[in-house]
Amino acid sequence: MDAQLQRWLGWLSPGEMARHQRFVRAQRQRQFVVGRVLLRMALARLLGVTPQEIGLEEQVGKAPRLVAPVARGTPPGFSLAHSGRWVACAVSAQTALGLDVEMKDGARDLNALAAQAFDSGEMSQWERLQGLPAASRVEGFYRLWSEKEARFKLGAASGGHCLALAHAELSVALCSELPLEQPPAIEIITLE
Known part of the structure; x- marks a missing residue:
């Protein structure tokens, strides 16, 4: 995959290359490149151009902005997500999206994470899961966490239309500004 990653680096804009070089960990660099390539491939299919024709511009603290081709x-809408060895991308011609993926890890201190990250409504939902078997609690925690992150990426703390997508190893949440008339294109790949 390293030769492929080197080739894909040529697809990145100068701003993306600068950001890529700021990542210290090799895994994070790979996630970044693969995410941007997935995004370019998905947008290219949607817009009828080649991936190399897709121009993305970095925005501080935000998702990249599509600058080429100019959309009529x-x-x-698009969103990128990564967790561990997984990278995911969703695109829609209809609406803005927020996507999140999280590796399900029952060994983490989920109560401490919930106390730190969840608002009162999310904590109430988390507390209702406490009587369930451990596997169900883990599944429920990551469903809440993924939806929270997907809503944040969408820019809709409580609004939007969210759905959970089934995956054996991941919790996957997709939120959209408008109801989805057709499923968006979603790609989830592993870096291994």
């Missing part, structure tokens, strides 16, 4: 009307 509403620009496509």
Whole structure:
């Protein structure tokens, strides 16, 4: 995969290359490159161009912005996510998206994470899961966490339309600004 990653580096804009070089860990660099390539491939299919024709511009503290080709009307919605060895991308011609993936890890201190990250409504939902078997609690925690992150990426703390997508190793949440008339293109790959 290293030769492939080197080739894909040529697809990145100068701003993306600068950001890529700021990552210290090799895994994070790979996640970044693979995420941007997945995004370019998905947008290219949607817009009828080659992945190399997709221009993305970095935005501080935000998702990248599509700058080429110039979209007529509403620009496509897209979102990237990564967790461990997984990278995911979703695109839609219809609406803005927020996507999150989280590796399910029951060994983590989920109560401490919930206390630190969940608001009162999410804590109430988490507390209702306490009487369930451990596997169900882990599943429930990551469902809440993923939806929270996907809503944040969408920019909708409580609004939007969210759904959980089935995956054996991951908790996957996709939120959209508008109801989805058709499922968006979602790609989830492993770096191994």
